[in-house]
Amino acid sequence: MKKNSKFANLYLVIIFLLMYLPIGVVIVFSFNEAKLPVRFTGFSLKWYQELMGDSAMLQALVNSLILGAASCLVSAVIGTFGAVGLSRLHLKSKGILEYISILPLMIPEIILGMVLMAFFYMLNLPFGMLTLLIGHTVFCVPYILMEVKARLVGMDPSLEEAARDLGASSMRAFFDITLPLIMPAVVSGSLLAFAMSMDDVVISIFINGPKLSTLPIKVYTQIKTGVTPEINALCTIMLAFTVIMLLLYSLIRSIRRKKNR
Amino acid sequence: MNKLIQLKNLTKNFDDQQVLRGINLDIYENEFLTLLGPSGCGKTTTLRIIAGFEEPSGGEVLFDGIEISKLPPYKREVNTVFQKYALFPHLNVAENIAFGLNLKKVEKSVIDQKVGKMLKMVGLEGFEKRDVTLLSGGQQQRVAIARALVNEPKVLLLDEPLGALDAKIRKQMQIELKKIQQEVGITFIYVTHDQEEALSMSDTVVVMNNGEIQQIGSPTDIYNEPENRFVAGFIGESNIIEGIMIHDYLVEFDGFQFECVDKGFEDNEEIEVVLRPEDLDIVEPQDAKITGVVKNITFKGVHYEILVETENRIYKVQTTDYAEAGREVGLKFGPEDIHVMYRMGAY
Numbered sequence: 001m002k003k004n005s006k007f008a009n010l011y012l013v014i015i016f017l018l019m020y021l022p023i024g025v026v027i028v029f030s031f032n033e034a035k036l037p038v039r040f041t042g043f044s045l046k047w048y049q050e051l052m053g054d055s056a057m058l059q060a061l062v063n064s065l066i067l068g069a070a071s072c073l074v075s076a077v078i079g080t081f082g083a084v085g086l087s088r089l090h091l092k093s094k095g096i097l098e099y100i101s102i103l104p105l106m107i108p109e110i111i112l113g114m115v116l117m118a119f120f121y122m123l124n125l126p127f128g129m130l131t132l133l134i135g136h137t138v139f140c141v142p143y144i145l146m147e148v149k150a151r152l153v154g155m156d157p158s159l160e161e162a163a164r165d166l167g168a169s170s171m172r173a174f175f176d177i178t179l180p181l182i183m184p185a186v187v188s189g190s191l192l193a194f195a196m197s198m199d200d201v202v203i204s205i206f207i208n209g210p211k212l213s214t215l216p217i218k219v220y221t222q223i224k225t226g227v228t229p230e231i232n233a234l235c236t237i238m239l240a241f242t243v244i245m246l247l248l249y250s251l252i253r254s255i256r257r258k259k260n261r
Numbered sequence: 262m263n264k265l266i267q268l269k270n271l272t273k274n275f276d277d278q279q280v281l282r283g284i285n286l287d288i289y290e291n292e293f294l295t296l297l298g299p300s301g302c303g304k305t306t307t308l309r310i311i312a313g314f315e316e317p318s319g320g321e322v323l324f325d326g327i328e329i330s331k332l333p334p335y336k337r338e339v340n341t342v343f344q345k346y347a348l349f350p351h352l353n354v355a356e357n358i359a360f361g362l363n364l365k366k367v368e369k370s371v372i373d374q375k376v377g378k379m380l381k382m383v384g385l386e387g388f389e390k391r392d393v394t395l396l397s398g399g400q401q402q403r404v405a406i407a408r409a410l411v412n413e414p415k416v417l418l419l420d421e422p423l424g425a426l427d428a429k430i431r432k433q434m435q436i437e438l439k440k441i442q443q444e445v446g447i448t449f450i451y452v453t454h455d456q457e458e459a460l461s462m463s464d465t466v467v468v469m470n471n472g473e474i475q476q477i478g479s480p481t482d483i484y485n486e487p488e489n490r491f492v493a494g495f496i497g498e499s500n501i502i503e504g505i506m507i508h509d510y511l512v513e514f515d516g517f518q519f520e521c522v523d524k525g526f527e528d529n530e531e532i533e534v535v536l537r538p539e540d541l542d543i544v545e546p547q548d549a550k551i552t553g554v555v556k557n558i559t560f561k562g563v564h565y566e567i568l569v570e571t572e573n574r575i576y577k578v579q580t581t582d583y584a585e586a587g588r589e590v591g592l593k594f595g596p597e598d599i600h601v602m603y604r605m606g607a608y
Contacts, residue, residue, distance in 0.1 A: 156345060
């Protein structure tokens with residue numbers, strides 16, 4: 001027993017080191033005065049100031065946020081209705097349909113990116129925000145679809161029947177009963193989709209066009225010109241943003257649960 | 262009494278499977294009617310067709326004389342209590358009950374008053390703000406009943422509503438359901454596979470099997486005068502014996518002729534006889550026509566269950582008398598204990 005727990009502890013230490021040490025280093029060096037991440041020479045907010053002055057980087061951030069929000073919103077609607085629709089189908093081909101719906105997750109990103117580029121080119125669509133939005137929606141929908149589908153499986157089908165029995169049309173029954181009950185799944189799926197959209201490089205780089213840059217693309221292309229600690233500062237800000245979002249989400253959930261008691 | 266619902270030659274197929282094979286049934290105002298049968302007999306499908314969740318493949322559903330089989334559930338004057346209650350988990354007790362009234366845009370003060378009245382009737386006063394997911398099974402069931410009845414339906418449909426409750430609460434709820442039905446004075450259509458539940462609550466019992474109605478009658482009729490082997494076997498325990506109806510009031514089985522109270526069969530018709538175990542008495546061999554040897558005796562609390570092996574078969578007897586295994590005994594019963602029924606195909 002004791003031996004086992006020793007191994008478990010060792011495992012934990014390794015995992016934490018692997019996962020959080022690099023993040024810790026990035027955070028620490030974002031406050032470093034020197035340019036080279038070798039030695040900590042002194043505390044400074046210099047890189048944050050520089051980041052604030054870097055309009056191209058900020059524009060990329062804004063682009064990514066808009067793209068993330070828009071694609072996550074569009075795919076939330078498509079994914080939710082898709083999952084609800086699928087759950088009501090009683091066909092033999094249902095399994096195949098479900099498989100096709102989540103296929104974008106299994107196709108290698110590089111292929112998906114190339115295919116989308118060729119497709120948009122064929123359609124003569126100008127590369128930019130619209131193509132990015134469509135592309136991101138393609139791989140965001142499955143996340144929401146899967147989450148909502150899992151939630152629907154656990155839901156008693158007689159709930160919606162009860163609503164219809166009590167005088168609700170099918171539409172009212174969906175919006176009054178089903179939607180509020182699957183909302184947590186829609187939200188968590190959307191958060192996941194947003195995160196995926198925010199850090200996608202491979203697909204975006206094929207379809208972003210010459211002028212528009214998203215944050216991950218910007219960071220990626222910077223490697224060619226040399227990484228400055230500005231990137232550290234950016235990563236730290238984004239990390240903080242993610243943590244705050246997650247905290248908010250769990251806070252809202254716990255408040256709602258308390259209210260119900 | 263008026264006919265409220267009429268089912269005429271109702272059929273239902275799921276894919277290739279025929280679930281209902283021509284159901285004809287009249288349901289009256291203010292009646293407590295139970296659809297009783299084993300699982301898969303079509304009782305729940307019949308209920309769901311009345312509620313509007315399924316469309317029949319053939320036949321008619323008349324409500325107050327008007328054909329309604331194509332009408333969606335929300336336009337019907339019936340409400341349902343579901344097997345697993347189907348309470349809305351994101352709404353509290355009062356919001357659940359008020360759901361139907363809110364859809365009808367009833368005034369807030371009226372809703373509050375009606376919800377209060379319903380909660381009082383089902384014995385849950387003061388539960389308005391409670392979370393439905395934290396209630397016990399019996400309490401959830403009461404909320405489900407209140408939620409359905411607050412809409413003042415003409416018919417309440419109950420789909421095995423007590424199935425998920427433990428035995429003690431189930432007994433108590435049976436009594437309360439019957440009381441509520443008499444209080445609100447509407448028709449209850451109740452689906453169950455529990456014969457005791459059906460007999461103790463209903464005005465009319467409809468025994469179903471294999472998508473067909475086997476017998477319609479009052480609980481005493483169904484118990485005392487089962488029409489065929491299935492009904493006799495499903496309702497209570499019984500000894501079922503093949504025999505011949507010599508003529509009215511005289512039946513022959515196991516090589517003896519017995520007087521009985523049944524008539525209306527053909528002379529010399531092949532029939533089956535039901536002898537309820539509790540109607541049989543153990544007597545000395547010389548006092549009875551049918552004799553046998555006690556094979557087994559089991560103490561059941563109120564009575565003993567004795568298996569008596571005779572020349573032709575083993576009889577099950579329930580009696581308060583004791584007879585040890587191996588003893589030779591006679592089986593005694595009166596003419597009124599013999600229930601003659603039509604013979605039907607093998608089961």
